Amino acid sequence: MAQDSGTRTLISQSQLSRGRGRVIYWTLLVVVVTGFTLVFLGPLYWMVTGALKSGQEIAQTPPSLWPKDPQPQNYIDAWNNLALAKLLFNTFYYAIGAVLFQLVFDTAAAYSLSKLRPIFGNVILALMLGTLMIPAMVLIVPQYVTVIDLPIVHINLLDSPFAIWLPLVANAFNIFLLKRFFDSIPEELMAAALMDGATSLRTLWSIILPLSRPILGVVSIFAVTAVWKDFLWPKLVMPSPETRTVSVGIYAFAGGTPMNVVIAASVIAAIPTVIIFLIFQRNIMSGLTTGSIKG
Amino acid sequence: MAITTVPETPRKPGRPPSPYSARPQRTSLGRKVRDNLSGHAFLIGAVLCFVVFSWYPMVRGIIMSFQRTRRGETTWVGWDNYSRIIADPSFWTAWQNTFYFTVLALALGYVVPFFVAILLNEFRHAKGYLRILVYLPVMLPPASALFLFKFYAYDPSEAGLFNAILKALHLPTSQWMQSPEMTMPAMVLASTWMNMGGAVLIYLASLQNIPGELYEAAELDGAGIWRRIVHVTIPQTRLILALLAMLQIVATMQLFIEPLILANGAGAEDSATSVAYLIYQHGFFQNDLNGAAALGVIMLVVLAGFSAVYVRLTAKQD
Numbered sequence: 001m002a003q004d005s006g007t008r009t010l011i012s013q014s015q016l017s018r019g020r021g022r023v024i025y026w027t028l029l030v031v032v033v034t035g036f037t038l039v040f041l042g043p044l045y046w047m048v049t050g051a052l053k054s055g056q057e058i059a060q061t062p063p064s065l066w067p068k069d070p071q072p073q074n075y076i077d078a079w080n081n082l083a084l085a086k087l088l089f090n091t092f093y094y095a096i097g098a099v100l101f102q103l104v105f106d107t108a109a110a111y112s113l114s115k116l117r118p119i120f121g122n123v124i125l126a127l128m129l130g131t132l133m134i135p136a137m138v139l140i141v142p143q144y145v146t147v148i149d150l151p152i153v154h155i156n157l158l159d160s161p162f163a164i165w166l167p168l169v170a171n172a173f174n175i176f177l178l179k180r181f182f183d184s185i186p187e188e189l190m191a192a193a194l195m196d197g198a199t200s201l202r203t204l205w206s207i208i209l210p211l212s213r214p215i216l217g218v219v220s221i222f223a224v225t226a227v228w229k230d231f232l233w234p235k236l237v238m239p240s241p242e243t244r245t246v247s248v249g250i251y252a253f254a255g256g257t258p259m260n261v262v263i264a265a266s267v268i269a270a271i272p273t274v275i276i277f278l279i280f281q282r283n284i285m286s287g288l289t290t291g292s293i294k295g
Numbered sequence: 296m297a298i299t300t301v302p303e304t305p306r307k308p309g310r311p312p313s314p315y316s317a318r319p320q321r322t323s324l325g326r327k328v329r330d331n332l333s334g335h336a337f338l339i340g341a342v343l344c345f346v347v348f349s350w351y352p353m354v355r356g357i358i359m360s361f362q363r364t365r366r367g368e369t370t371w372v373g374w375d376n377y378s379r380i381i382a383d384p385s386f387w388t389a390w391q392n393t394f395y396f397t398v399l400a401l402a403l404g405y406v407v408p409f410f411v412a413i414l415l416n417e418f419r420h421a422k423g424y425l426r427i428l429v430y431l432p433v434m435l436p437p438a439s440a441l442f443l444f445k446f447y448a449y450d451p452s453e454a455g456l457f458n459a460i461l462k463a464l465h466l467p468t469s470q471w472m473q474s475p476e477m478t479m480p481a482m483v484l485a486s487t488w489m490n491m492g493g494a495v496l497i498y499l500a501s502l503q504n505i506p507g508e509l510y511e512a513a514e515l516d517g518a519g520i521w522r523r524i525v526h527v528t529i530p531q532t533r534l535i536l537a538l539l540a541m542l543q544i545v546a547t548m549q550l551f552i553e554p555l556i557l558a559n560g561a562g563a564e565d566s567a568t569s570v571a572y573l574i575y576q577h578g579f580f581q582n583d584l585n586g587a588a589a590l591g592v593i594m595l596v597v598l599a600g601f602s603a604v605y606v607r608l609t610a611k612q613d
Contacts, residue, residue: 141574259446277431
């Protein structure tokens with residue numbers, strides 16, 4: 001029996017491990033584990049197996065729990081007809097670029113705000129955090145107008161990956177997360193590096209970054225999943241079929257494609273993020289909760 | 296930079312000294328300027344991105360909402376865009392739908408995760424498994440998850456998953472997205488399933504910060520489980536509760552992808568049209584970017600109103 005923690009919660013340990021409390025606890029646990037499995041895994045099971053059914057089987061009443069005559073052809077059709085390889089490659093490319101841009105620029109900014117503290121740093125930080133209050137939908141139109149004709153340089157970024165990469169750098173949540181982590185690194189380390197004559201870049205590279213691997217991991221994972229899950233922005237700035245992301249591509253084909261093939265494509269599109277989650281779930285959960293303010 | 300000693304620097308109150316910024320008094324002006332420049336050099340990439348893609352669009356959105364661009368010529372039109380947007384018959388429907396969604400999503404997506412977190416926090420077994428389950432849908436691309444709901448769960452015939460379950464339980468089946476009354480509840484259900492994992496995990500973390508002695512003391516005073524939740528759990532987590540309420544209002548007011556995919560935009564009898572969808576419609580289908588910008592500003596003002604109420608309420612509590 002795994003004893004998760006010794007800390008006292010709402011109901012005391014002794015109440016749960018004796019007599020009636022014990023019976024209720026175990027009943028409730030079994031009910032919740034079964035219920036949650038059905039509610040959260042059930043639909044995914046339905047999705048994966050549903051995409052294996054034939055058109056007739058999917059329309060049959062009542063629906064079958066397991067495909068009687070599995071049609072892996074649906075998945076093959078999805079892969080070929082929707083050019084999923086290209087779509088997945090695009091999304092992957094945007095995701096990797098987003099990670100690199102965010103790691104370089106957001107880390108540098110957070111380092112400066114946390115350790116170098118140049119003049120007006122606090123004002124800049126406040127202005128950055130202020131953007132967290134502005135809903136994305138409010139900015140979508142002026143952002144789009146800006147991207148199709150960048151101010152001063154007059155470059156059109158439509159269908160260019162920079163239209164996805166650069167706006168993602170303006171991510172106040174990342175900077176906040178990184179800055180909080182850097183704040184917790186003792187100033188003595190900075191002073192020691194300074195004494196050895198290290199430049200600020202050198203200090204960042206050889207002292208701060210090696211200590212910050214966990215938070216850099218969290219930021220990277222969030223960057224990948226953000227690109228993978230985003231829909232409206234890539235739909236607007238990546239309009240041609242060759243540059244689409246996977247979600248937008250499936251949506252574009254959904255109208256004229258058999259239902260099962262659309263679902264098969266949706267399953268394939270979801271696999272990468274699910275795998276990332278299963279591998280990195282500890283980092284994701286810790287990042288999610290350390291990023292939030294302690295209540 | 297060859298420095299051999301770092302002299303003691305006087306501590307400024309309220310802020311720990313930084314070895315770079317809080318230099319000894321005798322440092323030259325040139326040195327200070329150089330340090331500041333290097334600090335800003337590290338900031339410049341991110342700041343430029345904020346300027347171009349966040350701060351400037353914010354201002355530009357407000358400016359655009361008072362202008363009109365026709366055949367490449369931009370003129371100031373005062374409140375014209377606003378009156379045109381408000382006169383659109385979909386305007387009030389969209390706000391009604393959006394508020395309805397927000398309220399339903401709060402009732403379901405705000406209360407349920409709290410109690411799920413309380414429940415999970417009591418379990419001594421299978422905790423990791425349950426946490427993974429709850430968060431799994433958050434990781435799916437929303438488009439994928441919504442196609443699943445659209446084609447398989449909300450199929451209005453009896454071959455659909457939900458109708459098959461309802462029928463097996465001898466309950467009346469539903470037309471789901473085909474019925475104007477069910478459109479919103481169906482969208483809230485899908486959206487809560489996709490998004491509640493984040494809230495559950497944040498609640499769980501804040502529940503773990505509650506000192507166990509408080510529960511012990513309450514129990515000694517004879518408080519039952521429900522009273523312990525009301526008098527210990529809720530007051531102890533009230534900052535997180537208030538914060539997540541605000542975040543959820545902001546998120547649900549931007550309802551967009553659910554109507555787009557589940558209801559093909561407007562839905563049965565306009566029952567799914569949301570404000571965000573209307574922004575998208577005006578901006579990218581009716582070629583009325585200025586009207587869309589005006590609608591964006593209206594949305595910002597409404598949300599700012601909510602934030603003001605939020606700040607007042609939370610300030611009073613402390």
